[in-house]
Amino acid sequence: MTTTIISSTNRSNSSTYKLSQYYQKRLREKGVDAGILSLTQLPENIIESDLYNKRSEAFKPIQDIVSQTDKFLFIIPEYNGSFPGVLKVFMDACNFPESFYDKKAALVGLSSGKYGNIRGIDHFTGVCHYMHLQVMQLKIHIGSINKEFDADNNLFQKDTVQFTEEQMDKFILF
Template sequence: MVTIIASTNRPGSSTLKLSEYYQRQLAGKGLETNLFSLMDLPANLIQTDLYGKRSEEFATIQQMVSATEKFLFVIPEYNGSFPGVLKVFVDACSFPESFYDKKAALVGLSSGKYGNIRGIDHFTGVCHYLNLHVMPLKIHIAGIRGEMDAEGDLIKEDTIKYTNEQMDKFIRF
């Protein structure tokens, strides 16, 4: 199973739109994926699912994560790094079966000019600690609001070229 993680809980985010774009494009290339938005985490996750506790609501999420062999994380820049809710999500997942010896591709995005370079580097460190193998080609999409049209499709030729290259490599990874 392949799962795309829209790595923020912000409603109406560009992250979710870009995740949906990746899902459509990967489907067009013959790869069916699940899409999980961190908006769908239990509201009380910090109280109910950390430190060995498990709620029924998170149990279904945990089953999906455990069954996933490859992840594609779409990660926005929050304060020069990745969103805290992404770290809480990782911390709530069971170790080692959630991520150990599995594969991941990373896509960074930002409204600014660096495309979450630092956040992707920070999250790569977390992945390495979990023994989650990260594909070397990481994409950084800066100025995301100028990169997508109203339908949520990428519109700039270079961005389309590099995201397609990443998707093709992710399929083979």
Template sequence: MITIISSTNRPGSNTFKVAKYYQQILLQKGQKANILSLTELPDTFIATDLYGKRSEAFKMILDVFNQSDKFLFVIPEYNGSYPGVLKVFVDACDFPESFYEKKAALVGISSGKYGNIRGIDHFTGVCHYFNLHILPLKLHIANIKSELDENASLFKEDTVKFVNEQIDKFISF
């Protein structure tokens, strides 16, 4: 099973829009994928779900997450890296079984011109520590506001081409 992680807890984010777009393309290619938006984390997440403690709300999220064998992380740029809530989330997951020997694809987005290159690089290091295998083709979608149309779909020819290439490689990865 593929799980797409919308890696921010910002409501109404472009990250979630991109995650939904990826889900639609995967579905068109015959792949079922669910989305985990970090907006779904319990309000008491930091106080209740780190260091082996588990709230019922987070346990349900983690049970579904742990069943996945592939992850697609859509990661926005936050202060030149990735969101802190993503780090807290991976810290709260079961180590090493949530990620060990599984596979992932990474997509960076930003409102600036670099598409979260540094954040994707930083998160790649974390993934390697978990022994999570990363698809070599990482996408960096810059100026995300200009990449999405009124239906929250990516529409620029080059971006759509590279997204499809990444998805095809991820399916066979």
């Protein structure tokens, strides 16, 4: 079973990517080898080159990763009360329906504010359902993300560690 963590922003040096690396490390320690697909890897001209059934050579390796993935873990930052537009562009650029149809996903929201992208995760859940992506019930929302990492980029707040561990354990069994 192939697992891919989607770092759902194209912002470089983001907390989203840092959290994706944390999940990757913890999943590896639990026996799951998960790759990270960062949306910083998307072609710059994805809107012109890869939407509406056109495919660029630059997008092909990304599509291959998505096609080979059985389980996705989306790490999704809050952008203007929802999820990043680049995440929707990514989903739209992938082959439909086979990229996501009847595959599984877990969702993690994060924000610099206190609610951890609750609305964005709800919005993205609707997109997932439309694409027949099975979404795990336990969704995590991490607010004030800038206060969650220690000097080694590990989560250290007791409740956040507890909830993320529970989610990862359930994701492994999902």
